[in-house]
Amino acid sequence: MYPRVILKGTLIKKSQQKRRTSPSNYKERFFVLDTQDLTYSERRPGKKPVQKGSIELARIKCVEIVCSDIPIPCSNKYPFQVFHDSYYLYIFAPDNDCRQRWVRALKEETKCNRLAVKYHPNFWMDGRWRCCHQTEKLAAGCHEYDPMGFASKKPLPKTPDPERRLSNPDLGRVVVVAIQNYIPHDASDLTLKKDQEYVLTDSSHPEWWAVQDDRGNTGFVPNIYIAEKSGSNFNRFVWYNKNITRARAEELLMQEGKEGAFMVRDSRQLGVYTVSVYTKAPGSNGEKNPRVKHYQIKDTEIEPFRFYLAEKYLFSTIPELIQYHQHNAAGLITRLRHPVTLGKDNSQNSFDVSQAGEWEVEPAELVLGEELGSGEFGMVLQGTWRDRKVAVKMLREGAMSEEDFKEEAMVVTKLSHPKLVQLYGVCTQHSPICLVFEFMEHGCLSDYLRATRGHLSPDTLLGMCLDTSEGMAYLESSNFIHRDLAARNCLVSKDNEVKVSDFGMARFVLDDQYTSSQGSKFPVKWSSPEVIKYSKFSSKSDVWSFGVLMWEVYSEGRLPYESRSNAEVVESLNAGLRLLKPRQTPSAVHQLMEWCWKEKPEDRPSFAVLLHELASLSDL
The missing domain is CATH 3.30.200.20 (Phosphorylase Kinase; domain 1)
Incomplete structure (x- = not known):
């Protein structure tokens, strides 16, 4: 009995790289999926097709789309991956609908296989995974693999109601702004790019709205990803309270009693809004003083209009402003942590x-x-x-x-x-x-370095720095900043593998910067000048701390600036002085430390660069 053909068509295949330095080639191939194999052939005009490869379906462990922000170097812009045996096959479809058909069919045919538990959602490129920066091609994936991903697909939005094609028909045209990027998960979805404008064409569904981009493409997007550019329809946002007085807002927030509990309400002045937020931050006398602070949302008064609470942080829409300050205090007394809404159970708004x-x-x-x-x-x-x-x-x-x-x-x-x-x-x-x-057998890195002083090889010390940089490169790529990176906050396994720990101060950031709220504490001897002066944290302030951590490793657990007070450390940094080179530090490693300690954040390397530099030293 011959196998039944399920799908066939012309797609683009990325060549398998035989060596790390091999160039990437993209070749058009004719793919056939039947009930036994996935095969691909080269079609030549006037000649018989030449089969170039065949994968037995029983050997496939994972099939999934590839999500990446890098430019696609071929004409087909919709990649997906097939993981089989120990190989990754990248295939590029001409459109999202075609890609979804192939992925759906392949998943269906392989769902009973012995599948991978996790997969890599981004490409393997230049010797490492772009999603998690692991340098082993067969390293475990970093995202859960769902072989039935399409079976549990979100329901498509209802067919647009002709009577409700615009949220405000009187305007004739409603412009919305993307608050964040959105990658389509279905053929009916539309790609969103943060800060770009779109025209709203249907808002009849409670969760999925239809928008049109500047090329005329129309599709559905989650409505929480967009906001009306010039409108004031905030009712769908849990933080908005219409017609609440200042006194009532204070009463509700004091009842909530949680640091960062907040709401957005109408001000007395028509068309103006106020953010009210509860805080227990110490007052001018240093004592805790539970109170509610009120911030009026202002605009720049000239086109293009921008909204702000603190003048240096401007946003195209009020929802975008609120989203930013939910992650970043940036001049406010505290972050906007817990939205409070009159008449609703606010416990669902806080993370549980x-x-x-x-x-x-x-x-x-x-x-x-x-x-x-x-x-x-x-x-x-x-x-x-x-x-x-x-x-x-x-x-x-x-x-x-x-x-x-x-x-x-x-x-x-x-x-x-x-x-x-x-x-x-x-x-x-x-x-x-x-x-x-x-459980990490050897405990915290600083204690372990002191306990084993004189017994760790140069390769082990370099490996500890490399391990830490790998973990931090992942945080950096995930838009997280640690804010308290030090040897005391890393742990060591029985095999001397180092892992980053203690995320009590970690923050997700939208723009690689976090300005802490008033009264925040930070470890001065591991902190960069901009943290000490302005409480401004970023991945580059983490890089500074990593330089101090490398110094700790190569000084085998000594305390940085051990004989100086915090005030003396600040004075030394302001004078341009830095930690001295530990005795057994290789010159190349010390150069990386000094690079981490550049005065200006923009002059410091990224963790991705540091990871590459340390990996190259470990290969010598």
């Missing part, structure tokens, strides 16, 4: 990691042992969970709010990389709440 059942750990499954360490906010205990050793980080009563502790959990659940300490689960239903991490 227990909602994700996959992370919740039953306390009865945890067996706690000796204390491994303690800090300002809690202690870490050795434990056992499901027959594996774990480290359990417990919140010390009264040390910090449960909301802030859960925020650390939220950060960690979004991050997954071999060079970051892995989170196994959380306990949020019983007090004290805790996080359950993988």
Whole structure:
């Protein structure tokens, strides 16, 4: 019985690179998918096609689209990947509809295979994965693979109602602005590029609106990704409260009592809006003073109009402004953390990691042992969970709010990389709440360096820096900044592998910059000049801290500026002085340290560059 043909058509295939330095070639091939194999051939005018390759379907482990922001160097701009045996085949379709047909059909035919648990959503290029920066081509993926991805697809929006083709028919044309990028997941979706304008053509569906781009293409996008450019229709946003007075806003926010609880309300002046936010930040006398601060949203008064709360941070729309300040205080007393809405259960607005059942750990499954360490906010205990050793980080009563502790959990659940300490689960239903991490046998890097002083080889020291840079390059690519990178916040495994840990100060940022709220503490001896002077954090301030961490590694655990006070350190930095080269530091490594300590952030390297430089040193 002959196999049944399912799909066939002309696509573009990226050639397999035999060596790291080989050029990438893109060749047109005729693909045939049948019930047994995926084959591709070269078609030659007037001659018989020559088969160039064939993959038995039973050997395929993963089929998925490729999401990447790099320019596609061939005429077909819609890539997908087929992972089989130990090879990745990249195929490029002419349009998204064609790509979805092939991916859907391949997934259906391979769903009973022994499939990969995780996959890489971006390309393997230049010797590393663009998504997670791992340098082993067969390294475990960084995103969960869903072989039934199309079976659980979101329902398509309803057919647009002709009577509701515009949100405001009187305007005749409603212009919206993309608050963030959106990559289509379906043939009916449209690509969004942040800050670009689109015309709204249908808003009848509660979640999916139709928009048209400047080329005339129309498609559906999640309505939370767009905002009317000049409109004031904020009712769909949970933070908006219409017709709430200042006194009522203060009453509601004081009742909520959470740091960063906020709302946006109408001001007395027509068409003007106010952000009201609750804070417990210390007042001018240094004492905690629970209160509500009010910030009027202003505009630039000249076209193109821009909205702002602090003048240096301008936005095309008010929703974009609110989204930014939810991640970044940037001049406000605190970040906008918890939206509060009159008449709704506001508990759903704050992050509750227990909602994700996959992370919740039953306390009865945890067996706690000796204390491994303690800090300002809690202690870490050795434990056992499901027959594996774990480290359990417990919140010390009264040390910090449960909301802030859960925020650390939220950060960690979004991050997954071999060079970051892995989170196994959380306990949020019983007090004290805790996080359950993988166990790292040698403990924190700073203690381990001091305990093994004189016994670690130069290769091991370089490997520790390389491990840390790999984890930080992943954070950088994921738009996270750590803000507290130091040897004390990295952990060491039994094989001397180093992983970045302690994400209590980590922040997701939209523009690679985080301006902390008033009264924030930071470790001066690991901090860059812009952090010390202006509390401005970015991936480049993390790079400065990484330079200090490298110094810690090569000085085998010495405290930087050990004999100087914080004030003396600040004075030295202002004078242009830097840490001296540790005795056993190779010149090339010391040059990287000095590069990390450039005065201007823009003069410092990225972590991706540092990773490349350190990897090249390890190859010597």
